[in-house]
Amino acid sequence: MTEKKRPKTVDGSVTKIKLTCGNAYITIGTVDGKIFEVFTNVGKAGGCTTCMLQSLTTAVTMGIRNGVPLEVFIKKMIGQGCPSMTYDEGAKYLSCVDAIGQVLKEKQEELQK
Numbered sequence: 001m002t003e004k005k006r007p008k009t010v011d012g013s014v015t016k017i018k019l020t021c022g023n024a025y026i027t028i029g030t031v032d033g034k035i036f037e038v039f040t041n042v043g044k045a046g047g048c049t050t051c052m053l054q055s056l057t058t059a060v061t062m063g064i065r066n067g068v069p070l071e072v073f074i075k076k077m078i079g080q081g082c083p084s085m086t087y088d089e090g091a092k093y094l095s096c097v098d099a100i101g102q103v104l105k106e107k108q109e110e111l112q113k
Contacts, residue, residue, distance in 0.1 A: 004065045010036060015103045017093060020084035021049055024096055026103045033111055035070055037061040040100055053096055060104075070108055077101025 010029035017024045022043040029037040038060050040053045060073050078101035081094035093099040 001066045007031060017099050018086065018088040019093060019096060019099060020086045021096065024099055026100055028107045030111065035064060035104065035108060038104065042096060056097065070104065074101050074105045078105065
C-alpha cells in the first residue's frame with residue numbers, strides 16, 4: 001500500500017453537533033471530490049475524551065489515505081453508544097463516535113451526488 005500524500009491545500013467543511021460532553025466540531029477535508037481526512041474537537045471535554053477522539057480520527061484518516069474504504073469506518077462507528085445519547089436539531093447521536101460516523105456518511109453521500 002502506498003499512502004496518499006496530503007496536498008498543501010485541502011477543501012473542507014466543519015459540522016457542529018451539540019453532544020452531552022460539549023459541542024463537537026467535526027472537520028472533514030476532501031481532495032478530488034473524496035473524503036481525505038477527518039478531525040474532531042469537542043469543547044468542554046476533558047483530556048481523555050480529546051485524546052481518544054484525536055486518536056480515532058487520526059486512525060480513520062490514515063486508513064483512508066492508505067486505501068481502506070470509508071464505508072468500513074462508517075459501518076463500525078455508527079451505532080456505537082455511550083450512556084449519554086443526545087439529540088441535536090432532530091438527529092439522534094448515541095456518542096461522539098456515532099456522531100463522527102454519521103457526519104462522515106452524510107458527507108460521503110453529498111459528494112457522491
